[in-house]
Amino acid sequence: xxxxxxxxxxxxxxxxxxxxxxxxxxxxxxxxxxxxxxxxxxxxxxxxxxxxxxxxxxxxxxxxxxxxxxxxxxxxxxxxxxxxxxxxxxxxxxxxxxxxxxxxxxxxxxxxxxxxxxxxxxxxxxxxxxxxxxxxxxxxxxxxxxxxxxxxxxxxxxxxxxxxxxxxxxxxxxxxxxxxxxxxxxxxxxxxxxxxxxxxxxxxxxxxxxxxxxxxxxxxxxxxxxxxxxxxxxxxxxxxxxxxxxxxxxxxxxxxxxxxxxxxxxxxxxxxxxxxxxxxxxxxxxxxxxxxxxxxxxxxxxxxxxxxxxxxxxxxxxxxxxxxxxxx
Amino acid sequence: xxxxxxxxxxxxxxxxxxxxxxxxxxxxxxxxxxxxxxxxxxxxxxxxxxxxxxxxxxxxxxxxxxxxxxxxxxxxxxxxxxxxxxxxxxxxxxxxxxxxxxxxxxxxxxxxxxxxxxxxxxxxxxxxxxxxxxxxxxxxxxxxxxxxxxxxxxxxxxxxxxxxxxxxxxxxxxxxxxxxxxxxxxxxxxxxxxxxxxxxxxxxxxxxxxxxxxxxxxxxxxxxxxxxxxxxxxxxxxxxxxxxxxxxxxxxxxxxxxxxxxxxxxxxxxxxxxxxxxxxxxxxxxxxxxxxxxxxxxxxxxxxxxxxxxxxxxxxxxxxxxxxx
Numbered sequence: 028x029x030x031x032x033x034x035x036x037x038x039x040x041x042x043x044x045x046x047x048x049x050x051x052x053x054x055x056x057x058x059x060x061x062x063x064x065x066x067x068x069x070x071x072x073x074x075x076x077x078x079x080x081x082x083x084x085x086x087x088x089x090x091x092x093x094x095x096x097x098x099x100x101x102x103x104x105x106x107x108x109x110x111x112x113x114x115x116x117x118x119x120x121x122x123x124x125x126x127x128x129x130x131x132x133x134x135x136x137x138x139x140x141x142x143x144x145x146x147x148x149x150x151x152x153x154x155x156x157x158x159x160x161x162x163x164x165x166x167x168x169x170x171x172x173x174x175x176x177x178x179x180x181x182x183x184x185x186x187x188x189x190x191x192x193x194x195x196x197x198x199x200x201x202x203x204x205x206x207x208x209x210x211x212x213x214x215x216x217x218x219x220x221x222x223x224x225x226x227x228x229x230x231x232x233x234x235x236x237x238x239x240x241x242x243x244x245x246x247x248x249x250x251x252x253x254x255x256x257x258x259x260x261x262x263x264x265x266x267x268x269x270x271x272x273x274x275x276x277x278x279x280x281x282x283x284x285x286x287x288x289x290x291x292x293x294x295x296x297x298x299x300x301x302x303x304x305x306x307x308x309x310x311x312x313x314x315x316x317x318x319x320x321x322x323x324x325x326x327x328x329x330x331x332x333x334x335x336x337x338x339x340x341x342x343x344x345x346x347x348x349x350x351x352x353x354x355x
Numbered sequence: 356x357x358x359x360x361x362x363x364x365x366x367x368x369x370x371x372x373x374x375x376x377x378x379x380x381x382x383x384x385x386x387x388x389x390x391x392x393x394x395x396x397x398x399x400x401x402x403x404x405x406x407x408x409x410x411x412x413x414x415x416x417x418x419x420x421x422x423x424x425x426x427x428x429x430x431x432x433x434x435x436x437x438x439x440x441x442x443x444x445x446x447x448x449x450x451x452x453x454x455x456x457x458x459x460x461x462x463x464x465x466x467x468x469x470x471x472x473x474x475x476x477x478x479x480x481x482x483x484x485x486x487x488x489x490x491x492x493x494x495x496x497x498x499x500x501x502x503x504x505x506x507x508x509x510x511x512x513x514x515x516x517x518x519x520x521x522x523x524x525x526x527x528x529x530x531x532x533x534x535x536x537x538x539x540x541x542x543x544x545x546x547x548x549x550x551x552x553x554x555x556x557x558x559x560x561x562x563x564x565x566x567x568x569x570x571x572x573x574x575x576x577x578x579x580x581x582x583x584x585x586x587x588x589x590x591x592x593x594x595x596x597x598x599x600x601x602x603x604x605x606x607x608x609x610x611x612x613x614x615x616x617x618x619x620x621x622x623x624x625x626x627x628x629x630x631x632x633x634x635x636x637x638x639x640x641x642x643x644x645x646x647x648x649x650x651x652x653x654x655x656x657x658x659x660x661x662x663x664x665x666x667x668x669x670x671x672x673x674x675x676x677x678x679x680x
Contacts (some may be wrong), residue, residue: 124461127460132459134459134461134464136460136463142456146451149447151420152417152423152448153421153423153424153452154424155417155420155421155424156420156421156424156428157425159421159430160424160425160428160429160430162406163378163380163425163430182416183416183417183420186418186420187420189414189417190412194406194409348462349457349460349462350457350496351457351497352520353520
């Protein structure tokens with residue numbers, strides 16, 4: 028019992044820390060965007076933090092994560108430091124992709140972050156491929172794809188789930204259903220409002236979870252990941268969530284596609300707020316523990332931002348490097 | 356040396372590589388137990404089983420994307436695509452993903468992926484089983500493109516492809532698959548970016564790609580009876596392209612003809628021509644000429660099909676025209 032309680036404490040602390048770090052970094056990046064420090068697009072993950080944290084809690088550095096254009100949260104939850112993320116968006120040499128990628132191309136393969144992406148869909152196929160490698164190498168790793176409801180109508184969803192299913196690949200497909208693909212409602216993009224039951228079409232399990240409930244996400248993901256590692260094949264998880272910032276910074280919070288009231292209602296279901304109440308009622312941590320953690324994270328992110336802003340630009344002489352592994 | 360067909364030679368490279376490297380696996384429709392639509396994997400399923408010889412559904416985009424993810428995570432996939440037309444469905448994966456991962460990751464990811472299969476016009480295959488498209492792939496940073504024209508090069512270039520950490524297109528002209536020729540026994544690798552001077556000559560240079568190498572050699576032989584001495588160059592890979600060997604030849608002959616079955620606009624001939632103009636203009640005694648297949652989809656009827664592909668007569672006419680300049 029003692030060790031169960033200890034594990035629960037560690038898990039809760041990690042989940043809260045990860046979610047709050049993502050939120051703090053994203054809000055910092057939103058301010059940086061307004062200040063002109065970010066040179067390209069910036070899609071924040073505010074409101075969806077429970078999904079990345081809940082899934083990545085069960086992953087190791089050897090598991091491969093393939094992410095989306097809204098990928099800062101996945102990168103941080105997988106272990107990318109705030110300074111490496113911020114520096115990348117600032118276009119600096121110390122960025123996680125050394126300035127070659129920006130927000131939508133975050134790569135840290137040494138810890139299993141196999142890229143965020145500017146194209147919707149391919150991550151599903153690539154996660155199946157990581158599963159294929161794991162199966163061939165017998166190394167117990169899992170390939171994980173995060174994608175939005177916008178990918179569900181894309182052929183990659185069908186082809187990737189089918190391939191992972193027929194080869195029993197150790198893969199996890201996490202659909203972050205935030206109701207809108209950019210600003211197109213899922214109800215316009217699909218006659219079928221459900222995502223998880225589509226798993227049946229491929230003969231694999233499909234699970235719907237409250238994507239704002241980090242413990243629910245964690246439980247579903249850890250079961251699916253264990254199943255994948257044990258040779259049980261892939262799982263599709265639909266995490267119902269919501270982004271409470273615009274599609275991309277600089278765009279409207281609402282528009283023809285959603286109302287202020289809807290955003291306000293989802294803010295009431297804020298995943299961090301909900302988890303904070305849960306922790307306090309479970310008494311795994313106290314109010315002052317959480318306040319201290321939050322204040323530490325805010326300082327860390329401030330320091331990370333300052334470090335990123337002071338970091339050197341990449342050497343322009345290196346711009347043509349790495350298109351090929353071998354000299355052409 | 357042993358006499359082998361083009362397909363047998365390439366299969367020998369694959370067999371040896373799969374024995375040596377347990378991370379290599381092959382995917383494709385019929386690549387498993389059946390041994391490949393063109394016998395590309397014959398006998399390998401029995402040896403290595405279904406994970407390494409993987410039959411796929413008909414979803415080229417899907418398995419190209421899957422193989423991209425596999426190549427990023429420690430294995431070496433070979434996509435056996437049958438006909439290059441089929442992989443056009445995976446073009447987004449190839450150009451947006453496969454080719455860019457090494458660069459985007461600042462060189463931390465490798466992309467050891469081979470895409471192999473048929474190109475070329477013939478057999479009344481019509482327009483969905485006869486495309487070549489290699490200029491398209493050669494245009495993209497990140498890709499290697501190999502175009503073997505004989506069994507020895509098929510083995511040697513495929514062996515190199517199977518050890519490359521860059522994504523490689525290994526494109527086999529369907530009219531060459533049953534061509535026989537001497538193939539070196541044991542380990543044989545042909546490095547990328549090294550053209551072969553397949554016939555030496557002094558009056559004009561013909562750069563010929565894939566099946567056109569054979570036409571060029573025959574025309575060179577025919578015209579030698581008239582006292583014409585033609586040099587024939589087979590680039591063997593178009594990405595990288597060995598321009599130095601071509602320029603060296605042009606310095607000697609002063610005349611250049613590029614013959615390529617596939618389309619002329621924005622093609623390999625245009626690239627070679629521009630390069631020679633930039634770096635060897637003073638060596639030229641005549642304008643550079645190109646001879647290509649017609650810029651149309653491939654027709655079915657043998658009468659029409661033959662009409663759109665450069666044949667020996669057309670090549671001989673082009674050479675005479677070049678020499679008369």
